[in-house]
Amino acid sequence: MFRSTTVIGVVRDGAVAVAADGQVTLGDAGTIVKHTAKKVRKLTGGKVIAGFAGSVADAQALQDRFEKKLEQFAGNLKRAAVEFAKDWRTDKILRNLNAMMLVAEPGTVLLVSGDGNVIEPDDGVTGIGTGGPFAIAAARALVQHTKMSAEEIARESLMIASEICIYTNDKIVIETL
Numbered sequence: 001m002f003r004s005t006t007v008i009g010v011v012r013d014g015a016v017a018v019a020a021d022g023q024v025t026l027g028d029a030g031t032i033v034k035h036t037a038k039k040v041r042k043l044t045g046g047k048v049i050a051g052f053a054g055s056v057a058d059a060q061a062l063q064d065r066f067e068k069k070l071e072q073f074a075g076n077l078k079r080a081a082v083e084f085a086k087d088w089r090t091d092k093i094l095r096n097l098n099a100m101m102l103v104a105e106p107g108t109v110l111l112v113s114g115d116g117n118v119i120e121p122d123d124g125v126t127g128i129g130t131g132g133p134f135a136i137a138a139a140r141a142l143v144q145h146t147k148m149s150a151e152e153i154a155r156e157s158l159m160i161a162s163e164i165c166i167y168t169n170d171k172i173v174i175e176t177l
Helices: 056-072 079-089 131-145 151-164
Strands: 007-012 015-020 024-026 032-033 040-043 049-054 097-106 109-115 125-128 173-176
Touching: 007 097, 007 109, 007 131, 007 151, 015 040, 015 097, 015 109, 015 151, 040 056, 040 173, 049 056, 049 131, 049 173, 056 079, 056 097, 079 097, 079 125, 079 151, 097 125, 109 125, 125 131, 131 151, 151 173
Parallel strands: none
Antiparallel strands: 007 015, 007 125, 015 173, 024 032, 040 049, 049 097, 097 109
């Protein structure tokens, strides 16, 4: 369901980086139709980063609704994410949307899904999409064994994932706070 992309979030030294590849893959045959899609955006005047995996239209609808929750809760990321996940799970239309998202602010990254989950990783590393597990493994190794910044780890972990996952390319977009 949530394949054909890779999005990674990394927290390190109070900073956060969210990065995604640019590949758009269509259908079961895995036809690449675009190489440079932007799946990561800054929200609320640049205070929050959101990254998406899944249908573009669904992701855009979710981003718009999440941004409204951020406004409603005065920029409180965790509260907005929990309230948003409740709505996503219980609303008849929203719960059918085919997407997942990472949201982040300095020092925090959260995975938010339509099944009501809001997960803050213990180690500051999380990912979504088909290549997510590859990028997470690479990022965790880099966090443990290097002094690289959050942005450098996000970039390198996606490059590693792009060498393993056919649904991930090396056209990376990174947003940092």
